[in-house]
């Protein structure tokens with residue numbers, strides 16, 4: 001019973017040896033720079049004993065005043081305004097790319113060639129061709145590589161993975177996923193880099209859709225074909241810091257029907273035009289033995305239905321709180337019911353990568369490698385192609 005008491009994961013753990021240090025070079029100090037820095041800072045005392053202690057060596061950005069402030073705020077030793085210097089710093093062993101999508105390939109390839117391990121934000125690249133070059137670079141360099149598909153590190157989602165792996169859902173029939181936000185609903189919202197194809201590669205598709213595509217591959221398997229539609233609702237917007245308007249060159253929303261190699265079928269949709277939807281990522285998986293549903297705004301919960309659960313009078317979808325000490329990642333946190341949230345996914349993913357680096361473990365299958373990032377980009381390209389050509393597109397990966 002002791003593992004069900006819930007008050008087992010407090011400060012009792014003891015380290016048997018000092019943990020090695022890994023020097024981190026962080027590119028970008030904004031949204032993801034903040035989320036990743038927060039994770040590195042928490043690891044040494046929350047994930048105890050840690051596989052390695054991240055040493056915050058340097059942070060990079062363009063604006064000197066802002067990056068100087070970020071250095072101070074997050075506690076990095078140094079800052080750089082040129083990513084080339086960040087990548088070349090001999091104290092950096094892990095290069096963390098939290099820059100916009102058009103800044104993923106060049107610095108990441110340079111870092112791999114300099115022998116640095118890599119964590120790169122998603123989508124890995126703006127196209128499958130660009131992603132392939134990145135995959136080739138890390139493979140050739142022999143460094144550890146991970147794409148920040150951080151939702152794999154939600155305890156409830158990893159628990160879903162474990163349940164599917166042990167056959168609890170039986171044969172999988174459906175994967176139905178949506179990722180919806182509302183922040184583009186105002187036509188006067190500026191045309192930032194996320195609305196420019198040259199900078200972002202795609203819109204809602206690469207930004208939000210790439211996450212649910214990754215979850216589909218992680219949980220259900222490889223897609224075989226897609227049939228999709230994309231739409232741009234607002235064609236131009238004010239350019240930031242200018243009187244002019246700029247063209248929106250990416251999708252505002254996409255809808256796709258997916259066929260998986262294992263025979264399952266599914267739907268995927270993402271949009272940033274859904275009033276009231278803040279960060280509404282939901283999926284439901286239906287199998288021959290039951291169903292599992294997850295909603296990001298109910299981060300600590302899963303809804304499950306087991307077809308053969310005893311007692312037909314009370315059989316139905318059941319809400320499960322995924323916060324027991326035996327649930328994934330929970331040994332680092334709190335007594336059961338003392339919930340965690342979105343920021344903790346970054347703690348879990350960075351810990352996973354540090355463990356892979358210092359103990360020479362594989363990043364796959366729990367973490368998304370650059371191979372996963374490349375395959376994800378192939379699927380995004382196929383969705384765009386299907387929408388343009390009005391036909392179903394087969395998914396084909398290069399070796």
Ligand SMILES: NC(=O)c1ccc[n+]([C@@H]2O[C@H](COP(=O)([O-])OP(=O)(O)OC[C@H]3O[C@@H](n4cnc5c(N)ncnc54)[C@H](O)[C@@H]3O)[C@@H](O)[C@H]2O)c1
Nearest residue numbers: 028029030031032060061062098099100101121122123148
């Ligand atoms: N995993 C997730 O849940 C998640 C969430 C949001 C964003 N992202 C991804 O993270 C990446 C960054 O997104 P964000 O929201 O943090 O963007 P952002 O616009 O908030 O920040 C981008 C950062 O890059 C820096 N930067 C831009 N150009 C640069 C250059 N030439 N040299 C040095 N620094 C430069 C900016 O100064 C800023 O610090 C994107 O790829 C995005 O898709 C992932």
